[in-house]
Amino acid sequence: MTTHETGSHAAPDSEAADTEARIFEAALRVFARKGKDGARLQEIADEAGIHRPLLHYYFRTKQKLYEAVAAHMFGQFLDSFDAPSHDGPFADVLRAFIDHYVDNIREHQNMAKWMVAENMAGNPFLGERLAAAFETEGSPQRHMEEAILRATERGEIRPVNQKQLMLTIVSACVFFFIQLPTVKMLNPLARDDFDAFVEARKEHVFEVIYYGLASREEVADA
Amino acid sequence: MTTHETGSHAAPDSEAADTEARIFEAALRVFARKGKDGARLQEIADEAGIHRPLLHYYFRTKQKLYEAVAAHMFGQFLDSFDAPSHDGPFADVLRAFIDHYVDNIREHQNMAKWMVAENMAGNPFLGERLAAAFETEGSPQRHMEEAILRATERGEIRPVNQKQLMLTIVSACVFFFIQLPTVKMLNPLARDDFDAFVEARKEHVFEVIYYGLASREEVADA
DNA sequence: GTCTATATCTCGATAGAC
């Protein structure tokens, strides 16, 4: 589930559906920025370009609006871990995962912020649901972890704790989106040409994680 | 500045200072969890075990309380990037930085959450101040970046963009603290023995970033 | 479906007794 289902107020002429969608998208942004309690309905209404009472007309209460937003975000959250399942050289699998994952987060930055806000608030829901998904053998969320296990068993890569590695990859791919204002201050490329920065970041993350920093001769000695 | 300066209400018998400190520490936690707007004075008062009006007695307004908290957090924020300046083999410098940095964030998890909340809200302040610190030659915040540059110039490590690398190291060291509820659900060790998990994580981050994943023979070929 | 007006409630802040 990645798209917001329009409610019972949908109109054929699409004007109403458009208003509802604009409210919903504004809510995605504001809830992501401020969290559930910090968000203000006035701010959502302003960003949607509508008057506040319309918000109640379409979603009745702040609680219900948040629930609709959270359900939407949660669908994107699970989808983001889907890795294309393929079984080539591990370098290719890793590169494809980083590419796919970073692109997904770039498209769903509000979801990433919402996920972080939920965890900072101490809410265990996301962890519980993700753990359940990871326990299901062959689930899309497990493809990457299984690829790591196969690669270590084959000796294709050196032995590594696959949970720690997943955490490192995800951290390197997500954290800079969460910290964008600071990243843009420290890195001119992120400010001037964000897409180019994102592509450079994908390449850097792949190279550091796959090859590491040590000069080749030094690693050969080790 | 890493400790909260007690206000003008300090009493010699330390009862008052104790109450003020308990309010302040509760405020650190609640503002970290919920952000400035999401935090409720009632929640802070409950966590401090006091009645709400006492909060106003010591800090007058929510705004002033937040400013005191933010000043405290900001001091910790700048301190966290201080790297012990030494010039041994890069492997040692990297290991020391990871060790120092992770220990610091473990001791100041509220600061890390606050930093993330500020960035998610779009506040440029942290980025501006950190950028200023990074531009000052020889500042403690720049020691690590300078160590990376020296190591690449010497051929001690392969060529790498030092800003991207700093971002990767910081991401790998901080993100799991921000995502603790999820990490604890996915990783039994993080739940059962958190300190052991943190030590294992330091080691993993060092090894992946320094040596990478590729098997030693494969890297020697590359 | 959208607007104006208003009711209701939560939260921040103050007054005053002790």
Next chain:
DNA sequence: GTCTATCGAGATATAGAC
């Protein structure tokens, strides 16, 4: 320095005209 009581502002929610 701490409590009870209360005020006033700001936020959510509803009523009713158009």
